[in-house]
């Protein structure tokens with residue numbers, strides 16, 4: 001079973017509290033853990049055998065990339081990033097999904113190269129700690145801010 005498909009089913013059932021907005025090619029959701037404040041995902045609508053960008057038809061790929069870019073800009077405006085980091089991984093769940101990390105100086109403490117480097121140089125147990133899950137109120141506020149920025153750009 002695919003975790004991303006599960007989350008999309010929850011969106012369709014109206015039961016995903018992290019859901020922000022549906023776009024043509026995917027769904028915008030706030031990340032479960034918020035060590036990197038504003039961490040957002042963009043979940044491609046379809047799974048099946050299309051697990052690489054190069055599996056998508058040219059027009060579909062262009063639209064998916066364009067929409068992801070718009071989401072990244074909205075995340076940056078909503079949460080005040082110094083830099084957005086983009087990840088399309090899929091070794092856990094092959095379903096195409098973008099991880100969009102708003103980065104600010106000092107956000108990996110002294111890990112990595114004296115505090116500089118990719119998010120995955122920050123310890124997994126700290127990144128996924130229950131301590132940095134947003135409260136219901138924080139989540140509502142984040143969703144509102146992101147939705148407002150998305151609607152200005154779309």
Ligand SMILES: [Zn+2]
Pocket residue numbers: 002003004005006046047048095
């Ligand atoms: Zn899936």
